[in-house]
Amino acid sequence: MPRRTMTVTRLSYQKRNTRSKWLDVAKLPDNDDLLHFFYSFANSLKDDALIEDDHERYNKIEKLTPFGRTICIVTAPGRFGEEGEVRDVKTGTVASTYGKDHANTVTTHAVLVVPKKGTAALLFTEKAAGVGGTSRLVDLFKTAFQAKYNQFTFRPETLVEGDLWLKNAQLEKVTATLHNYSSDAADKNNPKIVGDLQHSLSPRQGSKYLPAEIWNKLKARQLDEGSLLGFPNNEQPDEVVVRVGSGGVSKSFVLGKEKSAGVSYKLTDAKEVAMSEAAILKYCLEEADDIFGRLGVDWDYTQSVGTWSTEEISRRWGDSS
Known part of the structure; x- marks a missing residue:
């Protein structure tokens, strides 16, 4: 197993072309919720939406699991564009070959945490050997957000620790x-x-x-x-x-x-077993408690509990826009 780390991105928005204060992520301009908007958008993406041909990067959302004020996202990022061989590391023999249109992928997780009220949501992204699965997703969501709310600016920012x-x-x-x-x-x-x-x-x-x-x-x-x-x-x-x-x-x-x-949180070292989806969620919620506190956002663990309705789970981008 490669070394696994976790990065954190703060998601927020404000009125466009102003230096006004950050606005409530749980109450968007049309009273929608960033949590449900993000889920509906990710849930509507086609299988090839996250592929970046120019950079020869493959990615696909394997699973979305909403629960309470969180969404667990399982992704399969990788690289393509070269022909090569898969070898047995102990014997050196060729086990199989792959072509330019084949991607060598790894399973990674991400967790979106959106408070019931506050000016910031947090997106935790697991990376395996430096490879994660949310950068393209966030870019596409930003485009969709600003198309829907063209008087506002959506701003994702990598979390940086203070002095x-x-x-x-x-x-x-x-x-x-x-x-x-x-x-x-x-x-x-x-x-x-x-x-x-x-x-x-x-x-x-x-x-x-x-x-x-x-x-x-x-x-x-x-x-x-x-x-x-x-x-x-x-x-x-x-x-x-x-x-x-x-x-x-x-x-x-x-x-x-x-x-x-x-910030880069260390999850596991090389050769250690990767954390399960449940363990990733637990880890992110523990970190969210501390991070939200430093950001001045009200959050408690009970906000992560709660089953979504069938209507909320089946919602897709465009259904109510």
């Missing part, structure tokens, strides 16, 4: 890259190497974090990053990426661009 979280976070890993590195050790037995040289520093075995002194000096730009990461000939890396964590949350960013980093 206080960053201040309290601890350093998990440092990775630096030197682009277009050329080796001076070239001879007839060691050909000249030109490529990207990457060095990483991780905690020693048994430790979860690197020393706080390293993190503090990196933030203050008081460390020679080339020497710290062991680059040859006093070379300085072109880019330094740090991964920091606090309270079960980890995120990575280019050093010096901390405030633009999106």
